[in-house]
Every structure is written in structure tokens, then in C-alpha cells.
Amino acid sequence: MGSFILRAVYARKPSHVNLAPGKLVGADWLNALEDVGGRLVPEARDFLLSQLPPLPEKGVPGVRWLADLLEDFVDRESDGAQDDRFVEGAGAFLGLLLIDHLGGRTQEREGCHRVQLGQFGWFDPFGAIQEALDAEDPRKCLSEYLSIAEREAKSKGPVSRVVRVFLEELSQARPDLSITSQFELTVDLDNGASVDLTRLERVARDQDDDSATEAARRIISMLPGAEATEATPWSEAAPRLLPRLVSRQFVGSLPAEQDLYLHAIGHDVLLALQLRYGERARYLRCAEVDGWAAERHTIEQRSIHNLAAKSRALRLEPVGDGILHARQGDGLDGARLLLPDLAARLERLSPGDWFxxxxxxxVLLLGRQPALPELAKRAQDAAMRAPHPVSASVFLITPQGPRPLHR
Known part of the structure; x- marks a missing residue:
């Protein structure tokens, strides 16, 4: 945020911060960030409403106010629920301070909200607040995290540096590939592959640049190439198969030579299959399926069987009036639309039709008949905000599988 604003962390306000409820005055700048701040804006607004005026402006006053508030909260007795509320509110406020000053926007994946800074930079404002509360010197810890955010915005931070190294090597070794989207250390490529760069980040953190570059080359060497590769035997592929829902628009954006294995689910939703190798995943191509002639009729069933094994303890959380959200946090929630026992599970929860x-x-959103309008609205909103949307289409859940709902 610049040396001036970092020094502001240590410029104490003369007045004591009071945590009693107050009126939201003096923080109108938050409203201007609604398009890029997403859900951080209402979270921060609610947080500020719990404070006494005068409330903070952006920039230096906001950082100074937050630093004072951190120290004040550390000295107070609080329970776990109060701690969580403080981290959520203060984290949202910190994220918006950074977006306003450095540029960027909030992004969400698997229920996690992060701030994207610059081309490849990412920052976790909630983790920063939690670390500051746990630190011996909260003010110093906050200052260090602000410095990290600055570096991320300049492509010199822990995340942005790693992604930049990966992209540089990718452009040389595989000029046919490019990054289409990113969430922290996970990058999605235009051939449908998803790559987790966590291991590369550890190498870059603990070793020199040459070691990081070599690690990036090894990752890239394992990506599926445009040319024919040695066939994966069924015995190796079967336990790695998982279903993935994709949109017709996504498939249309892929190079023609990808020729993914696809099966229509209904509306504009297609079933693709992925082979997962720990931190990596790639889509299955028709040519590979053709090589498993004896097992071809069981491929989809095997992928769904593998998904069911990962879904035995399905978490269903309420997210609105009559709406449930399947939230396992493993990137497979959308595909759980295909679980063979989903209808039975929901019937036990509440008899009747589920959509x-x-x-x-x-994201997998679920609701009963009275909640259909809200379900459709939330699905449309989530699809519009997603980097790779699937569809806002609604399905009726039946024992035979999802059935497209024509309204």
C-alpha cells in the first residue's frame, strides 16, 4: 500500500475505539465498491454498524482505524463465535481497503472469498486478520500482510510470483496452452486441465529461482499434449475417474482437437469426465474412451461411483429461505447433481419433490417447490459470477437422475 500507508499502521489515534453499536456514517466509499467487492461489501457494512462513529475513511485513516481496532479486540474477553464474527467483518473491511487502494476485485470458489490483486496476485484478508489477532504484535503483523498485498499487486508476491514463473515456462514449452482462469494457486488452462501450484509455491519459498523454474517445467511436462500420448490403461484410469459438469459454451471455446468425451444431461448441461492425479486433473478424450472398448459402457457409472465414495457424508447447509447448498469444498459439488441416491437423501430430509x-x-443448490423462484434467482446470480459457469438451468431430482425442468 506504499510506505506512507504502512507507516499509518503505527500512527495511533488519540481516541479509544469503542465496540458499541453505532450509526453508519463516514464510510460511503464502500458503496462505490459493490461491483468489485461482492459479498465483502455487505459484510463490511454490517461490521462497521457495530462500531461507534466516526467511522473510517479509506486509505490511511482506514488502515489506522483497523490497526487500533485489532489491538482493542485482542485485549477484550471474547468467545469463539465473537472471534469468528470479528474475523469475518474485519477481514471484509481489510479486503475492501486493499481493493480500493491497489485495484482488484473479490473472487469466490468453493465458499472461499479472496481478493484478486493485479494480474496474478491474490490475498486472503480473513487469514491476515486471524494471524494478526494471534500475533504477539498485531500491528506489526498487519503491516507485514499489507506489504505482502502490495507485492502481490506488483506480481512479486508469493502467489503472483509462482504463477508468473509457471506462465513463463508454459509459454516456452507449450505455446499451444494458456491460462484461462486462476483462483489463488489453482490455474485452469484452455485445454481443460486444472493445475494446483501449491507444491511449486513451496519450492519457490524454500529454494532459489532455478529450482522453482525446474519444478514448473516438471509440472508442465506432465500436462496432456496436443499430440497423441501413450494410452492410460483402464486399471489406472478407473479409480481416478470423476464426473464434471460443463456448459456447451465452455466446450465450444476449446480447440477442436480436444474432442472431449461428453454426454448430454439436459438443457445446456453436459457431462464430461476427468482423470484426477492428486493436485492435477485433465479431461478425458473420446480417443481414450475408444481404447477401453470392453469397459466403455461402464465409464460414466464408474465415475459416479467414485464421486459417491467421496460423498458419503454430504454437507447440506441452508443459504436462504428454503434453499440448501451442498458444500463439500472439493470442487465436485456441481457434479453431485448426478449422485444416484440424491433423491433418497433429500426424501429422508423432507418428503416431496426437490429441485x-x-x-x-x-455449487449445487437445492430447494423444494415453494423455493423455486429463489433457487432460480440464486443459480442465475452464481452462474453470472463464476469464471467457468455451468448453467442456471433447474432440474427435478428423481430416483432415475436429474430431469430438466421446463418452465
Missing amino acids: AAAPHRD
Whole structure:
């Protein structure tokens, strides 16, 4: 945020911060960030409403106010619920301070909200607040995290540096590939592959640049190439198969030579299959399926069987009036629309018809008949905000599988 604003962390206000409720005055700048701040804006607004005026302006006053508030909260007795509320509110406020000053926007995946800074930079404002509360010197810890955010915005931070190294090597070794989207250390490529760069980040953190570059080359060497590669035997592929819902628009954006294995689910939703290798995943191509002639008729069933094994303890959380959200946090929630026992599970929860939508890979929304309008609205909103949306289409959940709802 610049040396001036970092020094502001240590410029104490003369007045004591009081945590009693107050009126939201003096923080109108938050409203201007609604398009880029997403859900951080209402969270921060609610947080500020719990404070006494005068409330902070952006920039230096906001950082100074937050630093004072951190120290004040550390000295207070609080329970776990109060701690969580403080982290959520203060984290949202910190994220918006950074977006306003450095540029960027909030992004969400698998229920996690992060701030994207610059081309490849990412920052976790909630983690920063939690670390500051746990630190011996909260003010110093906050200052260090602000410095990290600055570096992320300049492509010199822990995340942005790693992604930049990966992209530089990718452009040389595989000029046919490019990054289409990113969430922290996970990058999605235009051939459908998803790559987790966590291991590369550890190498870059603990070793020199040459070691990081070599690690990036090893990752890239394992990506599926445009040319024919040695076939994966069924015995190796079967336990790695997982279903993935994709949109017709996504498939249309892929190079023609990708020729993914696809099966229509209904509306504009297609079933693709992925092979997962720990931190990596790639889509299955028709040519590979053709090589498993004896097992071809069981491929989809095997992928769903593998998904069911990962879904035995399905978490269903309420997110609105009559709306449930399947939230396992493993990037497979959208595909859980296909679980063979989903209808039975929901019937045990509440008898009657259930409806569902999978707006993107990390979200499965569920609701009963009275909640259909809200379900459709939430699905549309989630699909519009997703980097790789699937569909806002609504399906009726039946024992035979999802059935497109024509309204």
C-alpha cells in the first residue's frame, strides 16, 4: 500500500475505539465498491454498524482505524463465535481497503472469498486478520500482510510470483496452452486441465529461482499434449475417474482437437469426465474412451461411483429461505447433481419433490417447490459470477437422475 500507508499502521489515534453499536456514517466509499467487492461489501457494512462513529475513511485513516481496532479486540474477553464474527467483518473491511487502494476485485470458489490483486496476485484478508489477532504484535503483523498485498499487486508476491514463473515456462514449452482462469494457486488452462501450484509455491519459498523454474517445467511436462500420448490403461484410469459438469459454451471455446468425451444431461448441461492425479486433473478424450472398448459402457457409472465414495457424508447447509447448498469444498459439488441416491437423501430430509441447479462446478443448490423462484434467482446470480459457469438451468431430482425442468 506504499510506505506512507504502512507507516499509518503505527500512527495511533488519540481516541479509544469503542465496540458499541453505532450509526453508519463516514464510510460511503464502500458503496462505490459493490461491483468489485461482492459479498465483502455487505459484510463490511454490517461490521462497521457495530462500531461507534466516526467511522473510517479509506486509505490511511482506514488502515489506522483497523490497526487500533485489532489491538482493542485482542485485549477484550471474547468467545469463539465473537472471534469468528470479528474475523469475518474485519477481514471484509481489510479486503475492501486493499481493493480500493491497489485495484482488484473479490473472487469466490468453493465458499472461499479472496481478493484478486493485479494480474496474478491474490490475498486472503480473513487469514491476515486471524494471524494478526494471534500475533504477539498485531500491528506489526498487519503491516507485514499489507506489504505482502502490495507485492502481490506488483506480481512479486508469493502467489503472483509462482504463477508468473509457471506462465513463463508454459509459454516456452507449450505455446499451444494458456491460462484461462486462476483462483489463488489453482490455474485452469484452455485445454481443460486444472493445475494446483501449491507444491511449486513451496519450492519457490524454500529454494532459489532455478529450482522453482525446474519444478514448473516438471509440472508442465506432465500436462496432456496436443499430440497423441501413450494410452492410460483402464486399471489406472478407473479409480481416478470423476464426473464434471460443463456448459456447451465452455466446450465450444476449446480447440477442436480436444474432442472431449461428453454426454448430454439436459438443457445446456453436459457431462464430461476427468482423470484426477492428486493436485492435477485433465479431461478425458473420446480417443481414450475408444481404447477401453470392453469397459466403455461402464465409464460414466464408474465415475459416479467414485464421486459417491467421496460423498458419503454430504454437507447440506441452508443459504436462504428454503434453499440448501451442498458444500463439500472439493470442487465436485456441481457434479453431485448426478449422485444416484440424491433423491433418497433429500426424501429422508423432507418428503416431496426437490429441485436443483449447478451454476458452476463448486455449487449445487437445492430447494423444494415453494423455493423455486429463489433457487432460480440464486443459480442465475452464481452462474453470472463464476469464471467457468455451468448453467442456471433447474432440474427435478428423481430416483432415475436429474430431469430438466421446463418452465
